[in-house]
Amino acid sequence: xxxxxxxxxxxxxxxxxxxxxxxxxxxxxxxxxxxxxxxxxxxxxxxxxxxxxxxxxxxxxxxxxxxxxxxxxxxxxxxxxxxxxxxxxxxxxxxxxxxxxxxxxxxxxxxxxxxxxxxxxxxxxxxxxxxxxxxxxxxxxxxxxxxxxxxxxxxxxxxxxxxxxxxxxxxxxxxxxxxxxxxxxxxxxxxxxxxxxxxxxxxxxxxxxxxxxxxxxxxxxxxxxxxxxxxxxxxxxxxxxxxxxxxxxxxxxxxxxxxxxxxxxxxxxxxxxxxxxxxxxxxxxxxxxxxxxxxxxxxxxxxxxxxxxxxxxxxxxxxxxxxxxxxxxxxxxxxxxxxxxxxxxxxxxxxxxxxxxxxxxxxxxxxxxxxxxxxxxxxx
Ligand SMILES: Cc1cc2nc3c(=O)[nH]c(=O)nc-3n(C[C@H](O)[C@H](O)[C@H](O)COP(=O)(O)OP(=O)(O)OC[C@H]3O[C@@H](n4cnc5c(N)ncnc54)[C@H](O)[C@@H]3O)c2cc1C
Numbered sequence: 001x002x003x004x005x006x007x008x009x010x011x012x013x014x015x016x017x018x019x020x021x022x023x024x025x026x027x028x029x030x031x032x033x034x035x036x037x038x039x040x041x042x043x044x045x046x047x048x049x050x051x052x053x054x055x056x057x058x059x060x061x062x063x064x065x066x067x068x069x070x071x072x073x074x075x076x077x078x079x080x081x082x083x084x085x086x087x088x089x090x091x092x093x094x095x096x097x098x099x100x101x102x103x104x105x106x107x108x109x110x111x112x113x114x115x116x117x118x119x120x121x122x123x124x125x126x127x128x129x130x131x132x133x134x135x136x137x138x139x140x141x142x143x144x145x146x147x148x149x150x151x152x153x154x155x156x157x158x159x160x161x162x163x164x165x166x167x168x169x170x171x172x173x174x175x176x177x178x179x180x181x182x183x184x185x186x187x188x189x190x191x192x193x194x195x196x197x198x199x200x201x202x203x204x205x206x207x208x209x210x211x212x213x214x215x216x217x218x219x220x221x222x223x224x225x226x227x228x229x230x231x232x233x234x235x236x237x238x239x240x241x242x243x244x245x246x247x248x249x250x251x252x253x254x255x256x257x258x259x260x261x262x263x264x265x266x267x268x269x270x271x272x273x274x275x276x277x278x279x280x281x282x283x284x285x286x287x288x289x290x291x292x293x294x295x296x297x298x299x300x301x302x303x304x305x306x307x308x309x310x311x312x313x314x315x316x317x318x319x320x321x322x323x324x325x326x327x328x329x330x331x332x333x334x335x336x337x338x339x340x341x342x343x344x345x346x347x348x349x350x351x352x353x354x355x356x357x358x359x360x361x362x363x364x365x366x367x368x369x370x371x372x373x374x375x376x377x378x379x380x
Pocket of ligand 1: 007008009010011012013030031032033034035036037038039040041042043044045046157178179180181207208209210211212215229230231232267268269309310311312313334335336337338339340341342343344345
């Protein structure tokens with residue numbers, strides 16, 4: 001039987017390991033629990049149908065990814081792994097300026113057309129009054145218009161990665177906490193090293209997030225993926241049950257979503273060229289709080305519960321890399337999901353598992369292939 005190692009146990013690697021183990025492959029998942037793991041800090045909005053992002057490749061991957069989420073939750077549940085952290089919670093899209101109020105009807109039509117075209121996580125959109133919006137989200141201040149998207153969902157990345165890791169383990173995967181490196185012998189990757197152990201492998205999936213290029217060094221191969229720091233603030237609302245509060249979107253780089261029983265998650269900064277800096281900064285907090293309190297003055301008396309900092313694995317062309325490394329066909333990369341890895345990661349991990357098993361992937365992966373990077377940029 002062939003053995004596959006997965007390096008990196010964020011949402012992407014946990015998914016790859018789960019789907020390999022599910023297919024009966026001998027699987028080893030290694031994670032070094034790095035501070036700054038994006039999956040542990042991410043917000044978890046799963047609603048691509050209301051995104052105005054039109055990066056090439058985003059729609060092709062997000063649509064099947066979001067379709068797959070409920071199936072994945074069912075598979076985990078069938079294994080006795082519940083509490084995977086995925087919930088439909090709805091989303092409020094509000095206009096806070098006259099310009100945005102003017103654009104709202106046009107955008108609503110775009111979302112409705114996507115729903116008719118089969119995009120999941122939208123549902124029957126309703127135009128609602130600002131007063132109705134405030135009923136749904138009691139902290140919300142004055143807005144000029146609103147729509148409600150009933151089928152938008154959220155995922156708690158910490159719970160989802162733990163659930164898939166537990167699922168993989170139940171299916172026989174070996175889980176190791178440690179620092180993995182590739183061992184290259186005569187130009188081929190035949191083993192990985194973790195602490196004092198050398199583990200022979202037939203293939204390896206690399207899902208090391210923002211740390212990927214450190215792992216790739218022995219292959220003399222680098223990808224245009226860099227850490228993008230995100231600071232995100234968690235506020236607890238005393239005596240308020242936030243479980244059913246919707247995601248809040250005001251067409252800005254910021255957003256808000258809630259986790260029960262009384263937590264509101266406000267994010268986030270997007271800090272390019274951050275390197276591996278994990279500090280919480282006054283400028284970051286000001287950036288978040290100014291905007292969040294302007295939209296939601298009702299948050300002002302909440303309790304600041306924690307600030308999380310994660311490093312998004314940011315791909316230069318904003319498209320993930322899912323494919324084999326040229327000249328190393330048994331090395332599969334699944335990385336670079338940037339701001340969308342909680343939404344895309346479980347499905348990308350499934351695709352990586354298919355590649356590592358030598359099977360044809362469920363969708364055409366040419367848009368995500370490593371070969372798109374100009375040859376001269378790929379060599380360290
Ligand atoms: C503030 C913030 C908000 C976000 N909001 C959203 C959102 O709303 N929706 C969305 O879809 N996405 C969101 N994201 C993005 C999402 O979190 C990431 O795209 C996703 O989590 C990336 O997952 P990953 O598994 O690739 O990387 P990570 O979660 O970073 O995991 C990589 C893992 O690899 C391990 N590792 C690295 N090197 C090694 C090694 N040598 N040996 C062993 N292990 C190693 C690390 O310890 C880590 O656990 C957000 C991110 C941030 C920071």
